[in-house]
Amino acid sequence: MADEFELDDLDFKIIAQLQNDGRKQSTEIARALKVPRTTVARRIDRLVNENIITIAAFAHGDRIGLPIQVMIEIWTDNARHEAVIDELVALDEIRWLGVASGPFDILAEAMVRSHRHLRQLLLVKLGNLEGITQVRTAHILEVRKFAFDWERMRQAGIDAEHSELDETTGQTKSIPR
Numbered sequence: 682m683a684d685e686f687e688l689d690d691l692d693f694k695i696i697a698q699l700q701n702d703g704r705k706q707s708t709e710i711a712r713a714l715k716v717p718r719t720t721v722a723r724r725i726d727r728l729v730n731e732n733i734i735t736i737a738a739f740a741h742g743d744r745i746g747l748p749i750q751v752m753i754e755i756w757t758d759n760a761r762h763e764a765v766i767d768e769l770v771a772l773d774e775i776r777w778l779g780v781a782s783g784p785f786d787i788l789a790e791a792m793v794r795s796h797r798h799l800r801q802l803l804l805v806k807l808g809n810l811e812g813i814t815q816v817r818t819a820h821i822l823e824v825r826k827f828a829f830d831w832e833r834m835r836q837a838g839i840d841a842e843h844s845e846l847d848e849t850t851g852q853t854k855s856i857p858r
Contacts, residue, residue, distance in 0.1 A: 688733070691716065693832060695724050696734060700829045703736040747792040749799055750821040753807075754785040761812025762786065768810050774802050785817070 691714070698710045707725060711718040728734045742750055757765045769775055769789060777790040793799045807816055828834070847854055 691720075692724060692728060692733075693835075695721060696728065697832050699725070699734065699736065700831060703738070742792040746794060749793045749795065750824070751791050751793070751799060752819045752821065753789045753791060753803075754817040754819075755787040755789060755807075755813055756815035757786045758812045758814055765810060765812040769807075772802075772806060774798075774806075785815075 694714050695710060698705055698713060707721040708718050711721040714721070725736075729736065742748060755765070755769070766778070766780065766787065769778055769787065772791075774791045774793055775789050776792050779788045780786065781788045791799075791802060793802060803816065803818065807813055844854060
C-alpha cells in the first residue's frame with residue numbers, strides 16, 4: 682500500500698476534483714487541471730488500485746430508512762480480540778469500525794432502522810459475541826459536520842508541526858528550524 686509521500690501535487694489535485702463528485706469525468710478533470718485526459722485516467726486508476734481513494738456513493742442514513750446512528754465503544758477479551766473484530770466487520774449494521782487505543786478496544790459506527798433494531802443489535806448480535814466484555818453506546822442526535830475536504834485537513838496541522846505550546850500562557854510559539 683502506498684503512503685502519502687508517494688503522492689504528488691497532481692494526485693492531490695485529482696483527489697480534490699473527485700471529492701465533491703466522484704462521477705466527474707476524467708476529461709473534465711483534465712481540462713480543469715490542464716493535463717492530458719490519459720494522465721488523469723491513469724492516475725485515478727492507480728489511486729483506486731493502491732487503495733488510496735475509494736470512489737463510492739454515500740447515502741445519508743436518515744433519507745434511506747436508517748435514521749438511527751450510534752457510536753459503539755467495545756471492550757474485548759484479549760484472547761478473542763481479532764475474532765471479535767472479524768465478527769463485527771461481518772455485521773451488516775456496522776458501517777465503520779476502528780481498532781482503538783485508550784479506554785476501549787474498538788470503536789464502531791452502526792446505522793439502524795429503529796430503536797427495536799438497535800436493541801436487537803446490542804442485546805442479541807453483540808450480546809452473543811464471545812469475547813466482548815463491555816459495550817457503551819452514544820446515540821448521534823444530529824450530525825453537524827461531515828467533511829471530505831482532505832486537502833484542508835492535511836494542511837490544518839502544518840502550523841502545529843512547527844510550533845510548541847507555552848503551557849503558562851496557552852499561546853503557541855514558533856520552533857526555530
